[in-house]
Amino acid sequence: MAQSPLVFDRALLRRRQARARALGFETFLIDRVASDLADRLGAVLREFDTAVDLGTPADAARTAVEGITSIGHLYRVASSPDADVVADEETLPLRDGSLDLVVSALALQFANDLPGALVQIRRALKPDGLFLAALLGGETLTELRQSFAAAEAEVEGGISPRVAPFADVREMGALLQRAGFALPVTDLERLTVRYSSPLFLMGELRRMGATNVLVERRRKPLRRATLKRMADGYAERFSDPDGKVRATFEIIWLSGWAPHESQQKPLRPGSAQARLADALGTKEIGTGEKAEQ
Numbered sequence: 579m580a581q582s583p584l585v586f587d588r589a590l591l592r593r594r595q596a597r598a599r600a601l602g603f604e605t606f607l608i609d610r611v612a613s614d615l616a617d618r619l620g621a622v623l624r625e626f627d628t629a630v631d632l633g634t635p636a637d638a639a640r641t642a643v644e645g646i647t648s649i650g651h652l653y654r655v656a657s658s659p660d661a662d663v664v665a666d667e668e669t670l671p672l673r674d675g676s677l678d679l680v681v682s683a684l685a686l687q688f689a690n691d692l693p694g695a696l697v698q699i700r701r702a703l704k705p706d707g708l709f710l711a712a713l714l715g716g717e718t719l720t721e722l723r724q725s726f727a728a729a730e731a732e733v734e735g736g737i738s739p740r741v742a743p744f745a746d747v748r749e750m751g752a753l754l755q756r757a758g759f760a761l762p763v764t765d766l767e768r769l770t771v772r773y774s775s776p777l778f779l780m781g782e783l784r785r786m787g788a789t790n791v792l793v794e795r796r797r798k799p800l801r802r803a804t805l806k807r808m809a810d811g812y813a814e815r816f817s818d819p820d821g822k823v824r825a826t827f828e829i830i831w832l833s834g835w836a837p838h839e840s841q842q843k844p845l846r847p848g849s850a851q852a853r854l855a856d857a858l859g860t861k862e863i864g865t866g867e868k869a870e871q
Contacts, residue, residue: 584793586688588666592657595635595787599658603636604785607827610769611683611712612642618710618831619681620646626679626708630655632699633667633685635787649679656685668695672702679703682711687744688791696757706838709759714744715766715828719783721816722825725776729808738796747830759834760841767829772822776812779825 598604612634627650631639637660640652655663655670665671667682668689680699689695699709730737747766754762773779783789817823835841 584690586690587791587793587795588657588668588688588690591688591787591791594784594789594791595658598785598787599636601785603787604782605636605638607769607771607786608635608638608684609642611829612638614767614829614831615639615681615683615710615712616642616646618833619643619649619679622648622708624648624708626650628677629653629679629681630672630677630702632656632670632680632682632711634681634683635685639681639683643681670695670698670702672698674701675704677702677704678707680707680709680711682713684712684714686711687713687715692745693753693756696753696759700758700834700836703836705836706840707836709832709834709836711832712829713832715830716744716746717768717826717828718744720826721812721823722776722779725808725812725815726804728811729804733801733804733807738794744828745830750830750832754832754834757834758837760837762832762834764833765831767831769827769829771825771827772818773825774822776809776823779823 625648629649629652631652631654633656634640634654635656635658637654640654643649643652653662655661655665655667655672657664657666663671667685668691680703686692686695696709703709727737747764750764751762754764773782780789812823813821816825
């Protein structure tokens with residue numbers, strides 16, 4: 579089996595997240611997503627005795643869902659030292675069929691082998707177990723990406739990858755199906771956050787542990803002229819009348835169930851007990867026939 583390409587330097591990601599914790603973790607985005615996750619779980623009429631929070635930065639998911647009585651014990655599995663189980667999200671130390679629920683908030687977008695991670699999650703779920711996750715989508719920080727590309731092209735005569743190539747929502751439903759999930763659902767939410775300046779945005783990204791961890795990133799220090807041109811261009815193209823600049827965060831939501839015989843299944847072709855034409859009160863037209871004028 580071919581090995582997945584290494585897009586993200588996961589050792590660097592762990593160091594950047596440790597630095598963010600030391601600086602004082604910026605939690606506004608993860609808190610928002612964790613709150614939405616709790617709302618979605620609260621609408622599911624099921625009991626989840628054993629659950630895992632996979633890779634969520636800080637303790638946001640556990641804090642958000644602690645009031646949901648349908649969840650028994652929630653274990654946090656992450657690479658940070660304060661997790662219940664310290665492990666990389668790409669190699670999960672979970673027994674097959676051992677969990678009722680797996681949730682994850684803003685972690686799986688940094689997986690080099692996302693299809694492989696989804697397969698591991700599905701195998702760890704009991705039959706009819708639920709997977710619910712949020713990850714950053716492809717339009718996240720599009721303004722910063724465009725501004726850096728324009729600045730580097732102008733100042734340095736070329737561009738380098740600085741913002742991660744996150745997933746596209748149109749691909750995620752297919753990935754859930756490939757991983758063996760039943761009843762897969764994906765949806766999209768876009769948040770626009772305003773900052774006093776692009777440099778303030780970059781400072782918050784540093785305290786979120788979300789700065790550049792691409793394997794193909796440029797290793798040379800960022801030139802001051804490039805940074806200034808980026809900031810100026812960002813303000814020129816993406817500012818509001820009050821001078822604040824906009825930043826887009828795209829959140830992709832995924833959900834799927836481990837297959838179980840009790841779940842709804844599509845009918846076999848030809849097994850319908852009633853005709854659509856009868857239900858609509860119209861005349862059925864066979865193949866090759868022409869409708870009456």
